[in-house]
Amino acid sequence: MLPGGRNVEVACVRFQNLERVAGRTIITNPPYGIRLDSSFGVQQVYHELGDFLKQKCPASTAYILCGNKDLVKELRLRAHWTKSLKNGDLDTKLAKIVVR
Numbered sequence: 001m002l003p004g005g006r007n008v009e010v011a012c013v014r015f016q017n018l019e020r021v022a023g024r025t026i027i028t029n030p031p032y033g034i035r036l037d038s039s040f041g042v043q044q045v046y047h048e049l050g051d052f053l054k055q056k057c058p059a060s061t062a063y064i065l066c067g068n069k070d071l072v073k074e075l076r077l078r079a080h081w082t083k084s085l086k087n088g089d090l091d092t093k094l095a096k097i098v099v100r
Helices: 039-056 069-074
Strands: 025-028 061-066 081-087 090-098
Touching (some): 039 069, 061 069
Parallel strands (some): 025 061
């Protein structure tokens, strides 16, 4: 175990069911739509994720691995920065979102 690791909480839950969590670092890899039937469902997830960050995560920083640059826009939040990455053979974007 790394020093300080006892302060890290890892959970696999639907973000829509989480309570307010202020001042946190959030790391997520939401669906890209590759295995889903419609892109509308993916857009809805990203809209809900953006709303969750705005409403329930004040003073937090989120790192979100998005399937492509268009999905970053679906968060409807301004990215502090984005980085191009490879996830297997997929071109993806890692977005840093700072919530005030």
